[in-house]
Amino acid sequence: MEEYKKRIVKTIQYIDNHIDSDLSLEKVSEVSAYSPFHFHRIFKLVTGETLQSYIIRKKIEKSALHLALYKNMEIKDIYWNLGFSNHSVFCKTFKKHYGVPPTEFRRSAPEKFHRILQTHRKNGQIDTVFSQYICNIENLLNWTNMNLKIEVKEMPEMNLASVMSLGIANVEPSFNVLVDWAIKKNLFPRENVKMIAVYHDSCKITPLDKVRIHACMLLDEKLKQQEGEVFAETLDAGKYIIGSGEVTLDDFEQCWVSLFLWMNENKYTTRRTFPYEIYHSNFKEHPEGKMIVDFCIPIH
Structure with missing residues (x-):
């Protein structure tokens, strides 16, 4: 169990810390120490998302954070830094996640919006965002022990x-x-x-x-x-x-x-x-x- 926890935490942390980079399946699976084929299956089951869906969601969440915090930052600079190819793709993806275009979101974003997205650490414990994934693995292993x-x-x-x-x-x-x-x-x-x-x-x-x-x-x-x-x-x-x-x-x-x-x-x-x-x-x-x-x- 400890080995699974280490791998999942390490992989999720790597993605979140390199969200501005090119995160290919091959690169991320290498970090996790699983083959691309195995990692794809494991990641989907543990997180409930495909790797690509997770990466896109994290990019959009980071763009929302920047829109809320940096009022003078050009929208073009925000989506370009996060690897979106053009304004149209970014706006369409953003609206799909938040229901409104980036400009409207920026106008209405609450001042403390960034606190919603932040992960809190207490006494060096694993971030709460990882706890859900680890719980999924524990549930899977318990299910396996009972059924296989x-x-x-x-x-x-x-x-x-x-x-x-x-x-x-x-x-x-x-x-x-x-x-x-x-x-x-x-x-x-x-x-x-x-x-x-x-x-x-x-x-x-x-x-x-x-x-x-x-x-x-x-x-x-x-x-x-x-x-x-x-x-x-x-x-x-x-x-x-x-x-x-x-x-x-x-x-x-x-x-x-x-x-x-x-x-x-x-x-x-x-x-x-x-x-x-x-x-x-x-x-x-x-x-x-x-x-x-x-x-x-x-x-x-």
């Missing part, structure tokens, strides 16, 4: 029959195609059938309508040739972090972020292959929409 069993184990090579889906909305239809094919081949339904989703893109980096996910079924033998949309795929044997639990679809994001946090805390790094989910039950057959899932991250 995490272990590291060697997984065997797996031969799959796969159907590619482009976009989140097409994953279920792809599974339907796969099941229809399996029924014709007398492969479904059968005892202990395993359905698997293999992530070939990150949902946090690739647009959701373009992300590539393979809907798969575990086979006893390798598929010899492509049959319509169904093709052969092999998952290599190797070491994996496995998070197992009975969860709803809405819990999937928390599960993945929990595993990434656990992975970094335990000093593991990912291998260059694809993470996947193994489904042991069907959420449609559960009264609360729950399903038993293994979340699998390939590691060294």
